[in-house]
Amino acid sequence: MGLTDLVLVNPRCFPDDEATRLAAGAEDVIDAARVAETLSDAVGDCVQVVGASARLRSMPLPHYDEPDEMARDVVEKAITDPVALVFGRERFGLTNDEIGHCSHQVSIPANPDYGILNLSQAVQVLAYEVFRAWRRRPGSGFIPQRPAHDRPPTHEQLHHFHSHLSRVMQASGFLTQPHAHTEKQLQALFARAQPSRKELSLLRGLLSALEPKDAGEN
């Protein structure tokens, strides 16, 4: 999700072969990870420190109920100053003392009957939201990867296709006279399908094969 600055607070074991193995292609993030002795050290230079917490706390920090609102705020602040997302341990999250070092809290809405996410899942969802807020900000330059579809057809190519379709419908006896309503319905259908140039050529071939041999180009 494009996040690179990982800080580990007082880790049990680091560097750790298992962490490197599980990074599966993102070893650069692990290799560049910093270790801090305390959370306070880790977030000392940050202007916004958002603690992820599923549990309801009595601590009245500003609380984001919606991760996307949190993401927009941290991305905006991160333009000028460092910000941090803080995650706790797999088993019991952040302690009250650790939440006390945060400026904000965020929780991930979930099924009330089972509202606790795994640590990795919580990290994924919030990183996904931060990445989205980043790529949607004006001037991010992010271009979604798209399947290498064929080029769309020109207006003229579409027009030829629909003329061909009309000829075939009349030649087959399906339409006994030009029938604007049926033709418009089919035009709308193919407009929704957005055929590529290649697909249109496939359809033209099919129409030719279906065309009565004596109908010709008339």
Place this chain on the structure above:
Amino acid sequence: MGLTDLVLVNPRCFPDDEATRLAAGAEDVIDAARVAETLSDAVGDCVQVVGASARLRSMPLPHYDEPDEMARDVVEKAITDPVALVFGRERFGLTNDEIGHCSHQVSIPANPDYGILNLSQAVQVLAYEVFRAWRRRPGSGFIPQRPAHDRPPTHEQLHHFHSHLSRVMQASGFLTQPHAHTEKQLQALFARAQPSRKELSLLRGLLSALEPKDAGEN
């Protein structure tokens, strides 16, 4: 994320003790999981079948670049008919043949240098988006869990607080005369902080403690 209808296509091993163990509280989803022999069987009754795929395919299925758009569509269709999200294997995702059984594809935007998510992460992100689309639809009745903050103060309680603050500022010599601009700045600051009734009472106590003993209530 509130999804309950899990279908496993031709699983290597099911029921599986490890799956049950990892479900950690969501055993009901595992217990209710159905097994299908083929993907085609699994999605036979669905009106929309969305395949999750990180790789770019030559198959020109309708493609969602944004998971939230996919989620809004499937939630809307799910009002009347079953829909499905389809995920492939951890190592190589969905085969082309399996994608061929889908009506749509979705991919999760990611760092172009490392665009592949773990299976569990991909499931989490798309389930999160479906849950969000569900809870945001009109009439969902979803209420976010909120920390049990204190009640907000009344207008009158706020007014007493600001009067008290003004008295203390003048009595301390910080303000030598009523100074509307400074008072308005502090009013705005406390309006942004949105103190609870309990916090306001804490601040009143602090003001009383700071108040010069001879200033009294004048």
